[in-house]
Amino acid sequence: MKYLHTMIRVSDPDRTIAFLEVLGLKEVRRMENAAGRFTLIFLAAPGDLNAPGERAEAEVELTYNWPTEGEAPETYTGGRNFGHLAYRVDDIYATCERLMAAGYTIHRPPRDGHMAFVKTPDGISIELLQEGVLPPQEPWASMANTGTW
Amino acid sequence: MKYLHTMIRVSDPDRTIAFLEVLGLKEVRRMENAAGRFTLIFLAAPGDLNAPGERAEAEVELTYNWPTEGEAPETYTGGRNFGHLAYRVDDIYATCERLMAAGYTIHRPPRDGHMAFVKTPDGISIELLQEGVLPPQEPWASMANTGTW
Numbered sequence: 001m002k003y004l005h006t007m008i009r010v011s012d013p014d015r016t017i018a019f020l021e022v023l024g025l026k027e028v029r030r031m032e033n034a035a036g037r038f039t040l041i042f043l044a045a046p047g048d049l050n051a052p053g054e055r056a057e058a059e060v061e062l063t064y065n066w067p068t069e070g071e072a073p074e075t076y077t078g079g080r081n082f083g084h085l086a087y088r089v090d091d092i093y094a095t096c097e098r099l100m101a102a103g104y105t106i107h108r109p110p111r112d113g114h115m116a117f118v119k120t121p122d123g124i125s126i127e128l129l130q131e132g133v134l135p136p137q138e139p140w141a142s143m144a145n146t147g148t149w
Numbered sequence: 150m151k152y153l154h155t156m157i158r159v160s161d162p163d164r165t166i167a168f169l170e171v172l173g174l175k176e177v178r179r180m181e182n183a184a185g186r187f188t189l190i191f192l193a194a195p196g197d198l199n200a201p202g203e204r205a206e207a208e209v210e211l212t213y214n215w216p217t218e219g220e221a222p223e224t225y226t227g228g229r230n231f232g233h234l235a236y237r238v239d240d241i242y243a244t245c246e247r248l249m250a251a252g253y254t255i256h257r258p259p260r261d262g263h264m265a266f267v268k269t270p271d272g273i274s275i276e277l278l279q280e281g282v283l284p285p286q287e288p289w290a291s292m293a294n295t296g297t298w
Contacts, residue, residue, distance in 0.1 A: 001244075002237045003193070003197050003206075003207035003208075004278060006155045006233070007231075009229055058152035059152075063232055081158055081231075082228070083210070087152055087153060088150065090150065
């Protein structure tokens with residue numbers, strides 16, 4: 001028995017993929033099902049990748065349900081039973097800097113040099129954990145939280 | 150960068166652990182924080198385990214927020230942005246049989262010998278995927294769905 005993936009629903013796949021790519025994930029494969037009117041897109045962190053085209057060791061699966069023609073896509077909200085997805089990163093400051101430069105909010109900045117929280121466009125919380133701990137560093141050390149995560 | 154875990158909140162850790170153990174997961178480690186009044190419990194599938202006590206390759210983290218003394222624990226509901234956790238299993242019929250014998254509902258039975266859905270006590274959907282495909286087999290082949298997943 002082995003973990004395969006966590007599936008999240010996305011209202012706009014391109015927007016979510018853009019966010020996840022800035023975070024550092026790579027698209028592994030995708031499957032379009034025109035009859036079922038959905039698209040599945042699998043992404044993984046570089047440290048989980050296998051050979052190109054092969055399933056990665058751990059993936060996040062995006063499900064995009066195609067809206068009825070002429071209608072807006074479904075929008076998604078969260079519930080409290082799900083908490084977050086967590087990834088280990090090599091340099092939490094570099095990751096957060098990249099995300100901020102791309103216009104994303106660091107909801108819980110890495111004040112302690114170890115932990116940060118960000119969110120996908122549909123509100124899925126992502127925890128970033130530094131391998132080890134970096135010395136506290138500005139602007140992160142005095143950056144306040146924003147909203148919830 | 151590497152996937153670490155998916156965190157879910159649990160209203161009753163023992164009840165969730167009992168379910169996940171019948172599913173096939175093992176507890177890897179736990180951390181009690183009396184000051185913060187929470188307990189974190191990490192479980193993993195046998196195929197993701199490393200040496201005893203070490204972090205597994207992919208984990209599910211249970212967060213139990215201790216209720217105020219004399220009060221009931223928080224109850225959790227779900228949202229549509231989160232879909233499910235998926236695990237590969239060696240024998241999907243054996244896994245589902247074990248779960249049913251322990252009194253759990255197979256929300257989406259493995260009619261096709263490949264895919265099933267079950268849910269944790271707090272409503273987190275879990276997808277079971279057979280390694281390959283097994284020949285269709287009763288009672289699964291003609292078992293109806295129950296509820297949503």
